[in-house]
Amino acid sequence: MKIKSLVISAATxxxxxxxxxxxxxxxxxxxxxxxxxxxxxxxxxxxYRSAETRALQDDEFENPGMVGVDxxxxxWNIAEGSEGKACADCHGDASESMAKVGATYPKFNAASxxxxxxxxxxxxxxxxxxxxxxxxxxxxxMLNMTAFVKNQSLGExxxxxxxxxxxxxxxxxxxxxxxxxxxxxxxxxxxHEDNEGNMIRADHLSQGQINGFPTYRFKWQKLGSVxxxxxxxxxxxxxxxxxxxxxxxxxxxLYLTWRGRGLPIETPAVRN
Amino acid sequence: xxxxxxxxxxNRRHFILGATAAATLLSLPKLGFAEDNGWKAAMEGLVGxxxxxxxxxxxxxxxxxxxxxxxPFSVAVESxxxxxxxxxxxxxxxTGNPRPDxxxxxxxxxxxxxxxxxxxxxxxxxxxVAVAEMSxxxxxxxxxxxxxxxxxxxx
Amino acid sequence: MxxxxxxxxxxxxxxxxxxxxxxxxxxxxxxxxxxxDKETGELIPRDIISAFEAKFNGATVFSMNLHAGxxxxxxxxxxxxxxxxxxxxxxxxxxxxxxxxxKAKLKVA
Numbered sequence: 001m002k003i004k005s006l007v008i009s010a011a012t013x014x015x016x017x018x019x020x021x022x023x024x025x026x027x028x029x030x031x032x033x034x035x036x037x038x039x040x041x042x043x044x045x046x047x048y049r050s051a052e053t054r055a056l057q058d059d060e061f062e063n064p065g066m067v068g069v070d071x072x073x074x075x076w077n078i079a080e081g082s083e084g085k086a087c088a089d090c091h092g093d094a095s096e097s098m099a100k101v102g103a104t105y106p107k108f109n110a111a112s113x114x115x116x117x118x119x120x121x122x123x124x125x126x127x128x129x130x131x132x133x134x135x136x137x138x139x140x141x142m143l144n145m146t147a148f149v150k151n152q153s154l155g156e157x158x159x160x161x162x163x164x165x166x167x168x169x170x171x172x173x174x175x176x177x178x179x180x181x182x183x184x185x186x187x188x189x190x191x192h193e194d195n196e197g198n199m200i201r202a203d204h205l206s207q208g209q210i211n212g213f214p215t216y217r218f219k220w221q222k223l224g225s226v227x228x229x230x231x232x233x234x235x236x237x238x239x240x241x242x243x244x245x246x247x248x249x250x251x252x253x254l255y256l257t258w259r260g261r262g263l264p265i266e267t268p269a270v271r272n
Numbered sequence: 273x274x275x276x277x278x279x280x281x282x283n284r285r286h287f288i289l290g291a292t293a294a295a296t297l298l299s300l301p302k303l304g305f306a307e308d309n310g311w312k313a314a315m316e317g318l319v320g321x322x323x324x325x326x327x328x329x330x331x332x333x334x335x336x337x338x339x340x341x342x343x344p345f346s347v348a349v350e351s352x353x354x355x356x357x358x359x360x361x362x363x364x365x366x367t368g369n370p371r372p373d374x375x376x377x378x379x380x381x382x383x384x385x386x387x388x389x390x391x392x393x394x395x396x397x398x399x400x401v402a403v404a405e406m407s408x409x410x411x412x413x414x415x416x417x418x419x420x421x422x423x424x425x426x427x
Numbered sequence: 428m429x430x431x432x433x434x435x436x437x438x439x440x441x442x443x444x445x446x447x448x449x450x451x452x453x454x455x456x457x458x459x460x461x462x463x464d465k466e467t468g469e470l471i472p473r474d475i476i477s478a479f480e481a482k483f484n485g486a487t488v489f490s491m492n493l494h495a496g497x498x499x500x501x502x503x504x505x506x507x508x509x510x511x512x513x514x515x516x517x518x519x520x521x522x523x524x525x526x527x528x529x530k531a532k533l534k535v536a
Contacts, residue, residue: 052334
């Protein structure tokens with residue numbers, strides 16, 4: 001058992017406790033063997049959730065996010081747009097063509113000279129290769145298609161390129177992560193690095209890993225994207241959230257993907 | 273402002289920071305079976321009485337639910353499940369929700385055994401009641417407390 | 428997940444006398460009727476799956492009444508004692524007289 005020390009400025013505490021946060025510290029259970037869900041000191045959010053929540057994720061049938069994956073599988077075969085093509089017409093069997101995608105994005109996109117995530121890659125195909133309307137970012141179609149594509153990489157260790165032309169974007173994402181913001185003047189790192197393993201109100205703070213997105217959250221009662229989670233974490237410290245698909249969030253997604261390198265893709269993960 | 277605060281040790285498991293946080297923790301709803309949000313009337317409507325022996329029926333729930341929106345549960349009744357002697361229904365009530373009704377499972381002898389699972393919504397920490405109706409008219413009940421915590425971050 | 432989609436899991440094969448578990452899940456928001464629209468302040472009308480029924484070779488073997496206290500994307504599992512091969516039909520009834528259904532075969536070894 002180890003006790004983590006927790007130091008926060010008085011101003012933060014005053015604001016935080018009246019507004020939203022009552023931090024309390026619990027002991028870490030370091031003895032558990034989390035198998036693939038832990039790589040060195042990197043632990044999936046899965047390992048911070050209750051046995052019941054983990055069981056829901058583990059059961060391919062009972063996992064409520066799988067309904068979205070099923071719907072994505074249907075969309076994969078439906079022709080749309082001026083070219084009259086479906087994803088399957090160009091990419092064939094997703095279990096082969098998409099096997100690595102979920103674990104290797106965000107990837108550099110030469111045309112826009114910046115990294116793009118899976119959602120944006122899907123919309124590129126819809127617009128440029130299918131002549132179809134892009135999916136709206138947090139729409140059911142987008143979430144379900146993204147979940148379907150990423151689910152093809154289930155269990156695949158996260159492995160994202162961060163050097164070369166990706167390097168400056170990676171640095172920006174890292175800066176964002178450590179930058180204090182919002183009325184509560186907190187950075188992502190204050191919760192997910194300094195207080196990981198502690199209790200925040202009744203919630204067990206994880207490392208904020210993103211290897212399970214889109215994730216089915218009980219709170220949302222549906223699948224949600226990683227950018228939705230970023231927005232939520234920004235709002236909770238009274239900071240203005242960025243737009244879905246914004247450069248800021250894609251850079252942050254890149255950095256966080258790297259923080260979870262080696263962890264298995266869990267899409268669709270189940271969280272509280 | 274860089275003044276540092278010390279943690280206050282309040283018990284073995286939690287070190288509470290700040291009086292407001294402590295107050296939040298202390299104001300957790302009290303457990304207890306006394307409350308009645310209409311579940312007794314609902315039970316009476318279905319089985320004719322709001323009392324029954326605690327026997328043969330059981331309800332399984334997590335001790336602590338991470339989020340009240342999705343709380344897995346199962347019910348089970350000891351019964352031979354024959355044409356002559358079987359479980360007709362199990363009704364489930366939440367004694368601390370705005371509305372007590374959760375659901376009713378209707379069994380037949382074709383099930384072989386009487387158990388079923390689903391997921392319920394719980395507004396807060398409370399007792400859950402399961403009421404079994406047998407084919408001979410007998411009624412049994414069981415109760416189980418579940419503690420509901422609410423997720424912190426991420427609208 | 429605007430589209431309502433049922434999923435069912437029936438063992439592909441079973442032996443006579445076995446008790447098998449049937450699992451079902453349907454994507455549905457289970458709108459309670461108690462929530463207010465954040466913008467207009469008006470109550471969002473109730474829209475739930477209120478009944479589920481499982482038939483085997485035409486006879487009802489299990490059913491359930493669901494209330495708004497059942498979670499979104501309702502999951503229901505129940506047992507079945509295998510007596511013969513046949514076909515399940517699962518039927519979900521939602522508010523507004525909407526009905527969804529799905530069939531699944533059970534083979535006997």
